[in-house]
Amino acid sequence: MHRMSERDLDLVRSPETPPAIPDLAAQVAALAARVQALDDVLAVHRVLVGYGLAVDAGDATATAALYADDCDVDIDGTVRFRGRQAVHDMVLGDAHQAILGECAHLMGPYTVEVDGDRAVAVGYASIYVREDDQIKPWRQAYGRFELERRDATWQITRRTSRALGSPHRSDVLGPAGS
Amino acid sequence: MHRMSERDLDLVRSPETPPAIPDLAAQVAALAARVQALDDVLAVHRVLVGYGLAVDAGDATATAALYADDCDVDIDGTVRFRGRQAVHDMVLGDAHQAILGECAHLMGPYTVEVDGDRAVAVGYASIYVREDDQIKPWRQAYGRFELERRDATWQITRRTSRALGSPHRSDVLGPAGS
Amino acid sequence: MHRMSERDLDLVRSPETPPAIPDLAAQVAALAARVQALDDVLAVHRVLVGYGLAVDAGDATATAALYADDCDVDIDGTVRFRGRQAVHDMVLGDAHQAILGECAHLMGPYTVEVDGDRAVAVGYASIYVREDDQIKPWRQAYGRFELERRDATWQITRRTSRALGSPHRSDVLGPAGS
Numbered sequence: 005m006h007r008m009s010e011r012d013l014d015l016v017r018s019p020e021t022p023p024a025i026p027d028l029a030a031q032v033a034a035l036a037a038r039v040q041a042l043d044d045v046l047a048v049h050r051v052l053v054g055y056g057l058a059v060d061a062g063d064a065t066a067t068a069a070l071y072a073d074d075c076d077v078d079i080d081g082t083v084r085f086r087g088r089q090a091v092h093d094m095v096l097g098d099a100h101q102a103i104l105g106e107c108a109h110l111m112g113p114y115t116v117e118v119d120g121d122r123a124v125a126v127g128y129a130s131i132y133v134r135e136d137d138q139i140k141p142w143r144q145a146y147g148r149f150e151l152e153r154r155d156a157t158w159q160i161t162r163r164t165s166r167a168l169g170s171p172h173r174s175d176v177l178g179p180a181g182s
Numbered sequence: 183m184h185r186m187s188e189r190d191l192d193l194v195r196s197p198e199t200p201p202a203i204p205d206l207a208a209q210v211a212a213l214a215a216r217v218q219a220l221d222d223v224l225a226v227h228r229v230l231v232g233y234g235l236a237v238d239a240g241d242a243t244a245t246a247a248l249y250a251d252d253c254d255v256d257i258d259g260t261v262r263f264r265g266r267q268a269v270h271d272m273v274l275g276d277a278h279q280a281i282l283g284e285c286a287h288l289m290g291p292y293t294v295e296v297d298g299d300r301a302v303a304v305g306y307a308s309i310y311v312r313e314d315d316q317i318k319p320w321r322q323a324y325g326r327f328e329l330e331r332r333d334a335t336w337q338i339t340r341r342t343s344r345a346l347g348s349p350h351r352s353d354v355l356g357p358a359g360s
Numbered sequence: 361m362h363r364m365s366e367r368d369l370d371l372v373r374s375p376e377t378p379p380a381i382p383d384l385a386a387q388v389a390a391l392a393a394r395v396q397a398l399d400d401v402l403a404v405h406r407v408l409v410g411y412g413l414a415v416d417a418g419d420a421t422a423t424a425a426l427y428a429d430d431c432d433v434d435i436d437g438t439v440r441f442r443g444r445q446a447v448h449d450m451v452l453g454d455a456h457q458a459i460l461g462e463c464a465h466l467m468g469p470y471t472v473e474v475d476g477d478r479a480v481a482v483g484y485a486s487i488y489v490r491e492d493d494q495i496k497p498w499r500q501a502y503g504r505f506e507l508e509r510r511d512a513t514w515q516i517t518r519r520t521s522r523a524l525g526s527p528h529r530s531d532v533l534g535p536a537g538s
Binding site: 025028029032035036039042043046049050053054056057060061062063104105106107108110111112113132133134137138139140141 | 210213217291293320347348352356357358
């Protein structure tokens with residue numbers, strides 16, 4: 005959370021007193037960092053929503069491109085795979101092909117925290133599938149994504165998904181607290 | 183995706199060396215463009231979410247105001263209409279009035295791309311209706327919206343919606359790739 | 361909605377004509393205010409999504425911390441309580457503990473309007489619960505949140521929730537218009 009600084013307020017109140025150029029340059033640099041942080045948060049949201057769209061399109065190449073080459077995916081602690089090629093294979097695999105065209109992967113909402121070239125998103129994935137002309141909730145899960153900026157692109161390096169009812173929801177949501 | 187430029191880093195590292203005013207002015211102009219882009223992306227999201235709220239309120243005028251005067255709406259390739267008045271009529275029509283007060287039009291998530299005064303949002307619409315005291319998924323669709331900035335407001339110019347199971351999902355999601 | 365000003369365009373077109381420092385300072389101050397507004401909108405979204413994550417984690421302390429000390433919560437006009445401690449108690453109460461680990465509180469989407477240190481978010485809350493190995497929509501509601509910035513943090517001061525079918529949906533969505 006960032007609030008207007010005293011200096012900002014001074015500028016608004018008395019623009020007739022010009023600041024020194026170095027002060028202004030420092031303000032511009034600080035603003036640039038805040039704009040970068042906003043860009044990054046939106047970019048991470050876009051990657052995760054784009055994942056849903058790519059798998060629903062059945063586009064294995066586009067899906068895989070959202071993951072890092074050495075990504076680590078852990079679904080409920082039972083399905084685990086590593087690497088972009090495994091993501092590609094998953095999209096073309098029998099399980100996904102069986103629901104393709106009948107499924108919606110709604111990714112979100114998420115809270116996103118960015119720290120330099122790393123980001124963590126925690127939130128939800130809701131998958132719906134049409135069966136017998138009815139839309140049914142097919143999977144509802146808590147999800148945690150780690151991402152890194154590589155080659156100027158945010159890539160998913162680690163994904164942890166825990167379905168409702170999983171005894172391991174704290175892997176995503178953290179301990180219950182009190 | 184935008185990263186800190188060499189110049190930005192220089193500013194952070196050595197604020198005691200003031201930049202020339204023209205350089206600073208160019209930085210400010212570049213930042214202003216990035217802030218505008220962020221504003222636009224959030225504004226487009228707001229229009230789409232606001233559409234859901236307006237139809238759920240049964241507010242035909244507010245709903246129609248989100249669409250361009252010459253908008254083109256294509257639902258599953260079977261329902262097609264043009265123009266703001268047709269949107270207004272749809273809200274007041276029998277089909278919508280039958281579920282009014284019992285429905286939730288959840289718009290999103292979307293990926294939004296803005297290019298000047300035009301934008302494209304691709305994502306999902308989930309409609310729930312309460313029947314016999316139960317909440318049921320009523321429609322789940324892939325959606326593509328084109329918007330234009332007109333009179334300083336983002337307006338929906340074209341909407342394409344394809345329900346799960348539609349043979350024409352590629353109209354929204356693009357080809358499956360491989 | 362903000363568009364590039366004539367001055368912005370001038371800067372882009374002819375950077376060789378440097379602006380006066382006071383003009384540049386005024387531009388930077390205006391940009392800072394716009395960045396602040398973007399930060400605030402994203403922060404409000406984060407609070408609301410974070411509420412869902414905190415209750416799904418069963419973290420009463422984290423949940424309560426998102427509400428103001430004197431918050432006012434109105435669920436369907438039938439459940440009403442005030443104060444952060446009541447939020448804390450709700451998380452630890454029988455009703456929530458009965459679904460803990462089996463529930464997903466999907467908060468959103470919302471439209472968020474920020475005005476200085478106050479904000480209003482209007483949108484949806486969708487709660488899913490797993491029962492007999494099936495995911496079921498448990499509650500679908502329209503929601504209106506008022507928030508205030510206090511101690512440099514956005515806190516929920518008032519929450520109004522109306523389930524589908526409520527005769528009082530206009531408390532959240534406003535009048536139907538025409």
